[in-house]
Amino acid sequence: MTNSILLAVNGTLMRGLELNPNLVNNGATFVREDATDACYRIWSIDDRHPAMLRTPGEGTNVAVEIWDVPAEGIAKILLSEPPGLAIGKVVLRDGSIVLGVLGEPFLCKDRREITQYGGWRAYIASRRT
Secondary structure (H helix, E strand, C coil), X not given: CCCEEEEEECCXXXXXXXXXXXXXXXXXXXXXXXXXXXXXXXXXECCCEEEEEXXXXXXXXXXXXXXXXXXXXXXXXXXXXXXCEEEEEEEECCCXXXXXXXXXXXXHCCCEECHHHCCHHHHHHHHHC
16 A cells, blocks of 8 residues: 555646645655646636646646655645645546546636646746736
């Protein structure tokens, strides 16, 4: 039995962003930058955080960070995430599967799609210019 779990994050849990302390304070350690398989789309939820959905047959590679999280920390991290975000399985560009933060479909309805930016950091950077 493993004592830690790899977790893919694609928004405000990433290094240097607003909710990153939720990972660090639960004992998570940064592993690497990566990207999803090209079957995900992302939406901005009021420019506060993204929501990523798996959309087989369409989408793009979304930039993610992979974190090693103590198993007991996963629930604490999820409970501190904004409503409408959940933990699910995420396919990375190399075909491997890890747990990751995903949005529930209702959360994305009538929100701004930002898939063309390829990730939350790129979208936020575009808003500053």
